[in-house]
Amino acid sequence: MRKEIISDGQAISLMILFYLGTTITTGTSLGIGNNGWISIGLAMLEALPFLFICVRLLSAFPGKNLFDILELLLGKTLGKLVTLLYTIYALQLGSFILRIFSMFVHSVALPETPDFVTYIMMGALAAWILRAGLEVMARTAKFLLIVIIIVLMAANLPSIGLLNIEYIKPVLGDGWAPVIKASFSSFAIPFSQSIILMGVVFMLEKKENIGRSYLKGYLAAGLVILLLGLRNILMLGGNYGSLQYFPSYTAIRRIRVGRFIQRVEGAVDIILLTTALFKTSINLLATTKGICSLFNHQDYRVFALPVAILAMVLADISFGSTMQFAYFTDILYPFYALPFQVFIPVLLFLVYIIRKRTGRLPVIPVEEDES
């Protein structure tokens, strides 16, 4: 199958949409009131070394994705085993996003609609995007990112008059300890999820730009998440904002400029639909690429629909209620993500360094582009 190559701008757009994902609506680093924005900034810094690990590995093995690198560095048996773990992990992440989207639709817009309807709508769309391929996905991402920026600005500019700077005080009133603890959750979702991107975004038009693209996407998305977190605190107050499942939605609902501009919360729906769709698609793309790597299959597109259906099923059976889901994602997920987002990437990097120093790095054959 022909290698899919995307431009820097498209890669950056994909990355921004991936990081924003559902975080743009659910918020992150909740539960510590008015200091949430500091822990978001802290989490960005904490996850930066792991981004560099991803970039370093991708630069060392040009044209190879996460699963190829796993096999090259860890050997065939161990590499396949870790690939299987990452494939299941990516599938679960995809199903989490479907669940969050369904929760959002259920709680704010269509309370009587059964969950499976939203799963089918979102899952089918994700399968369609997957079947179209990475290049189409990237081109669409670049276009939709512009739409999201316009919608974000249009929805947020009227909120400036409603911001109350008093809500941010006292800064670090309880010291650094709770802020550092809360940053762990932002670190897990979404900042250290770059490893999933390694399975998807690895071939750029200019190979040397891969690090720059990853960093630009990461910083842009981080900045948006930070600013929206700050806006939520300044509009809702730290404690009230922490109690909301969807603080951005609650904040935007308050915007009223005279009788002319009101009920702009539809903007949040548009943004969540787009970012969640892309995050689901990227996770499912990583899943299908993992399956291809496991079974030495050439075309990931043939697995698009079965994988999307499996993600829908998982989204349905994984959690009994919204409370269970919130408990898992807030309390347990950061620990669950640790091996995938921290331990294995660090281990992989150490293996790379040791192999490089001892001169035992695998030789990668130069592939001819068939296009």
Added chain:
Amino acid sequence: MAIITVMVFILIGIFELTPLIKKGDIKGFAINLALLLCSCTVLTLKSLQISVPSPLKPIENLIKAIIE
């Protein structure tokens, strides 16, 4: 409901798997069939009101055992 579920999966199977057999992609056919069978089994059980355990429960228990 269970019958509808199975019928839907048979239709998906026909539209998804037949082109793979025609192309001679036996590996792709087998993987797709396995994935579809997994989904179909779980959904059929659910439609028969049989509770399906969450695959995250063992993970949840493991994490709780470590952190608590």
